Amino acid sequence: MELFEATREPLYLLFIDWEMAFDKITREGLICSLRRLHLPEHVLSVIGNMYQHTPFRVRDSDNVSQKEIQSTGIRQGCPLSPYLFILFMTVLMHDVEVSYRAEMGNAVHTHSAADPLFDLEYADDTVLMSRSSHSITKLLQCLQKEAEPYGMALNRAKTKLLVVNGPPAGVVTFTDNTPVHVVGDNESLEYLGTVLNRKGSPQITLTTRLARAKQEFNKLAQFWSHANIKTALKVRVFKHFFTRWSFTALHTFG
DSSP: OHHHHHHTOOEEEEEEOBSSHHHHOBHHHHHHHHHHTTOOHHHHHHHHHHTSSEEEOOEETTEEOOOEEEOBSOOTTOTTHHHHHHHHHHHHHHHHHHHHHHHHSSOOOSSOSSSOOOEEEETTEEEEEESSHHHHHHHHHHHHHHHGGGTOOBOGGGOEEEEESSOOSSOOBOTTSOBOEEOOTTOOEEETTEEEOTTOOSHHHHHHHHHHHHHHHHHTHHHHHOTTSOHHHHHHHIIIIIIHHHHHHHHHHO
16 A cells, blocks of 8 residues: 555555355365365365264353254364465465456556565455456456355455545446445545555554553553552553554554
């Protein structure tokens, strides 16, 4: 964003919200994606056995449901699950790039044609990036098309487009031509703790982070005012948590 702010070029950022991302992946699609990464067959066999006939119950207070068999999704709480999802997303985004190249005839890039970059992933948070509304629309539709066989779908209501440096030059749509919500001048969105707006200004992020630091500080009001807690300990707690938090916000602003 800083690069495009400096050059005053438009940047299209499409923030994807997956609909129950970890629960919708088909088991067959998961194993298929791992096989395409050339994982050894004995490893695939172990993972496949882990996902065969996985029972679960739902607990609500003191009530427990009958045992059911989970047929889709990644196991919740398993230390292997985040890595499986990362590997799956690697295959999916590769397919998106191949599909985009086939339709457009070239690779999408935002910074360097020699080193194309069009996506960011952190867990199930996905961002698509491009220089034009036409290109970002193609990326979105390729993503929808490639994700569907794996059981993945988008939460359209929460999928949003942020255009830095100017209004969008054209409507960005899903595969059925439904328009994507565009973040307006008076709107903002949060991505991994950073608040973003169309102007690319860090002011709103600074204000938000400092406000959170103050809110957390006030939660410990009894700790700060407790007469039997030594001042040295209070200073240590303050420096460890709140000074670091505040300086992080100021560093972002700078």
